Amino acid sequence: MDVYEVELDSAANVTAQLALFRRVRNAKQLKEMVVAGELKCCMIKPSLILDPFQVAVAAHKAVLNENDQRMTTRSVFTEVIYNLSVSKNISQSLNKFGISDDDENVLVVAIQRGDDGSICDILPSVAGELCSMEDLTSVRELPSIKKVYNVRDEELSISSMLDSVVSRIAAKEFVSFK
Secondary structure, three states: OOEEEEEEEOOOOEEEEEEEEEOOOOHHHHHHHHHOOOOOOEEEOHHHOOOHHHHHHHHHHHHHHHHOOOOOOOOHHHHHHHHHOOOOOHHHHHHHHEOOOOOOOEEEEEEEEOOEOOHHHOHHHOOOEEEOHHHHHHHOOHHHHHHHOOOOHHHHOOOOHHHHHHHHHHOOOOOOOO
């Protein structure tokens, strides 16, 4: 199975599970199911994701905020999407990084705690082609990522794009990146 898994909290046995889908035919239905709470996950536009580590950092922050009861949003899944954005506006973050009704590429993110919350429960709902996470490079849009995270060419002469993006996610509460 082409699911990417990253440990978020070894003591609590919490992992993030990511699955990339292409040629998705039911994005509108999936979005409705996520909003209704029928699918325990978030669905992200993969065009704005440079690397799975970017999502892991956002998911780790979401889980920490949930544990500390400091979430900005109502669920750990919307918190993941909110954390991906440099904006402190929840609606703007969800609209930019969450899927749209007509999206054909979707990145599904589940938070598994022990045996609860496996992405395997979600995968059958997606009418699309499950791909390897390596295929992310063919669906991501580097100019869009640079624009969303306000990464300038001068910065890339001393830092990698991934470092710049992850730094913005990590420092969102402390710095404005406009």
